[in-house]
Amino acid sequence: MKSHFQFTNQQRNGIFLLLAIVLTLQCVYWFIPFDSGITDIENIENTNKIKGFKKEIDSLRLIEIENKKPKIYPFNPNYITDYKGYTLGMSIAEIDRLHKYRDTNKWVNSAKEFQQVTKVSDSFLETISPFFKFPDWVTNPKPQTQGYSKSYSNSSKIKTFSQKIDLNKATAVQLQKVYGIGEKLSERIIKERHKLKGGFVADIELSEVWGLSPEVIERVLNDFTVKTPRAINVYNLNMATRDQLVMIQYIDYEVANNIIEERTLRDGFKSLDELQKVEDFPIKKIDIIKLYLQL
Incomplete structure (x- = not known):
């Protein structure tokens, strides 16, 4: 053992030198940050990437919010429903005022008149009025010359069935002779007639043409x-199956099932008007639906 712990001066100096080198390297390792510059650069790059990702996420979120907003298309304010008014931002009182006004068989013909009837605010009217679309005969009324007024007064006389023109054969030029019918409305009437593949079944189907007011329809039917x-x-209401009922315009499977249930409870319908008692029945379209039914 003694021989292992006895060193010469040269060996002792070598050991001390080795210990000094080890301690120096340890101090250098612990106290000098060799990779601090690289780490800072990496941190800056990571921060920039995170900011970029956040901006991209924020932009996507804004796009999604914008897409979820209900899109507004041009519309006639006279036909605003409860749901339409709610989506536009109208209050219940404002919607009710419009419906009460329409129930008197009056029409709103301008943005100013719409505000007078509904009492909406100026800011709301400024936002929504650019989307108002009124019929051509309101926005571009035909000038009433003396000759036109005279011819209109003559045509306003009640005509017999034989004197009237067949609505399924009338031309655009003939239709435009009616006060309130312009080029676009006459085109819509003919387009609706062609869409039905065979023409109209009855005069009531003229109400399906968008933009025709009851007053204009009345004038049209005076000559056509x-x-x-x-x-x-034509189906027997008390015998028609569900599949037959859904072939009728405005009747879907749910309404057809409700009709059959109501028919069973009543032991058969006694009148076509009793359809108005059916749940979810489109009452406003009953006159058109009745064309396809009989008892």
Whole structure:
């Protein structure tokens, strides 16, 4: 053992030198940050990437919020429903004022008149009025010359069935002779007639043409009527199946099921008007639906 712990002066100096080198390297390792510059650069790059990701996420979120907003298309304010008014931002009182005004068979013909009826604020009217779309005969009324007024007064006389023009054969030029019918409305009437593939069944289908007011329809029917109705399938209301009922315009499967249930409870319908008692029945379209039914 003694021989292992006895060193010469040269060996002792070598050991001390080795210990000094080890301690120096340890101090250098612990107290000098070799990679501090690299770490700072990496941190800056990571921070910039995170900021970039946040901006991208924020932009995507804004796009999604914008897409979820209900899009507003041009519309006639006279036909605003409860749901339409709610989505536009109208209050219940404002919607009710419009409906009460329309129930008197009056029409709103300008943005100013719309505000007078509904009492909406100026800021709301400024936002929504650019989307108002009124019929052509309101926005671009035909000038009433003396000759036109005279011809209109003559045509306002009640005509017999034989004197009237067949609505399914009337041309755009003939239709435009009616006060309130312009180029676009006459095109819509003819387009609706072609869409039905055979023409109108009855005069009531003229109400399906968008933009025709009841007053204009009345004037049209003073000179025109359906003389050559298209052939349709007419079903017995008390015997029609669900699949037959859904073939009728405005009746879907849910309404067809409700009709059959109501028919069973009543032991058969006694009148077509009793359809108004059916749950979810489109009452406003009953006159058109009745064209396809009989008892």
